Structures are given as C-alpha cells and as structure tokens.
Amino acid sequence: MDLQLKEGKDEVIPAGHFNLIWPVSEDDSTTSEHQVSEGDRGDQSSAIKDVLVDDEHHSATQLKLSSEQSFSQVSHTIRIHSTQRAISLTGFSNGVYYAQLFNADDQPVSNIVSVKVEHHSMFKVWVIFISGATLFLILIGYMVVKVFRHKEEA
Incomplete structure (x- = not known):
C-alpha cells in the first residue's frame, strides 16, 4: 500500500496539521466483488476514482506514528477502518514524525512516510x-x- 502525505512529498508542514492518504491500488484490494468498472464513474480519471471508491477493503487496521524511523517507540496508534483511504491529524509540535500502516498482526503493510512539522x-x-x-x-x-x-x- 502506498501511504502519502497529501500536502506533497518532502513538504515542510508550517502548522501542526497534516493529511495522510493511501489510495486504492489493484493489488491492495482484498475483495474483488465490489470493484468499480471503468464506465461506472463517467469521465473521472482513474486516480480520482481510486480515492472515491470506499467499498474496497484493504488489510491495514491501524496507523502508527513515531518520532523514530525504527518505530521502537510509537507515540500514536490510530485504528482505521478497512475502507478508509485518508486521515487528518492535528496537534503536532515541531519535529519530524514517521507514519506507517499496519495490519491486525502488527505487520507493516505500507511504506514509511516522513512528515516534518515546522510552525511559523x-x-x-x-x-x-x-x-x-x-x-x-x-x-x-x-x-x-x-x-x-x-x-x-x-
């Protein structure tokens, strides 16, 4: 699964608020019966379609945040629904934070995203x-x- 910072890759966040997204990809889906056919969404691009489809399930059950890339000390664990595709997080002080999606067995299922918060x-x-x-x-x-x-x- 591809975890991304919505504000853009390698962006410095000038406030304690940021958004993380993980769009649907063909290989992440655990159910195929709910997939949307190409004609179901009209003229929308496939990237927009992937973000809007909310009935496809993925294996991630939690988002973990840490100030260490090794995740040896997790500062936040946030439960997520298997159809959730984005989350907004707020209340962070200056520093570098790392985020990663994990499954129910506490195994990582996404890449690690680095977020640098630097307040005005x-x-x-x-x-x-x-x-x-x-x-x-x-x-x-x-x-x-x-x-x-x-x-x-x-």
Missing part, C-alpha cells in the same frame, strides 16, 4: 495578528464616524 515563528504570527486587528479597528472607526456625520446632516 511567533513573531510572524503576532505581526499578522496586529496588522489585521489594526485594519479592523480603522474600518470600525471609519464606519462609526460616517454614521455620526450622516445623523448630524439629517
């Missing part, structure tokens, strides 16, 4: 916040002045 600096966050608040206050002040001038003229 607090200086940058405060500059943007103060700039937005200043513009908001200027707009409110302008609107209040216009209302009072309009009342005086009436």
